[in-house]
Amino acid sequence: MSTEAQGQREALGARLRGFRKDAGFSSGRAFAAVTGWHESKVSRIEHGRQKPSDDDLRVWCEATGQADQFEDLIGALRHIDELWMEWRRHLGEGATARQQKALPVYERTKLFRIWHPTVVWGALQNEGYAEATFRQVVDFYEIPDDVEAATAKRLERQQYLYKGNRAFHVILGEQALYTNFGGRQVMLEQLEWLLHIMRLPRLSVGFIPRSAPMWIWPGNSFSMFDDRLVLVETFSAELSVSKPSEIEAYAKVFETLKRSAVYGDSAKELIRGALRHYDQYDRH
Known part of the structure; x- marks a missing residue:
């Protein structure tokens, strides 16, 4: 859990402790005796x-005479949940809703900073590559199969590469060019699409070569939306970061990663190297 999510949980606990003391329960033991909980x-x-839990908050409010605070506490609890959203809950009805949720964030954002060490970022994916990634998501998390709809919704993100006053700064690890989603033909088409889309003036794409000196450990992939939100994906959950001090840390990481990245013709040559690799892939 992020320090922000933990801090929010501690703040909620402190608020509940204040309710307990204001109600005349001088110790946790006395409060536990009234609620039937363990100290x-x-x-x-x-x-x-x-x-x-929701029930815990209801009992706490009733025991301390703070029933009018229950809805506000529930809101605070939901905010903590949003900071650390488990994928199984996030994707309960399929992957499409999660893709739809991203569109308003893209609409509001002017500066995108993206880091992914092993996979092509979603807004730079073509249809075949996106379908292959969503097929893995559906199979791994055992969610409803909405691959076609989720793919279409992800491709909608590309509209923001062409409109509005936006800037996209993307850094990928060279491994992203070789991580095989969908097989030889899918990868060839995705790599060609990268060469094409990199021409966009508002899009800056850099790659960190496999042998490049690193000034910071690669860590998890993350997406920064202006200076107000960072999304970090793990295998189990998506972490939302909105605390300014934490966002500053990610901004510093991004600038440090840029020191290892190559751009322009050097970046295109890395893509062409991956194209040559896949052009020979599975040919015997």
């Missing part, structure tokens, strides 16, 4: 080590 549960919630 350790009260302590874990108040110190942010355990996220309370």
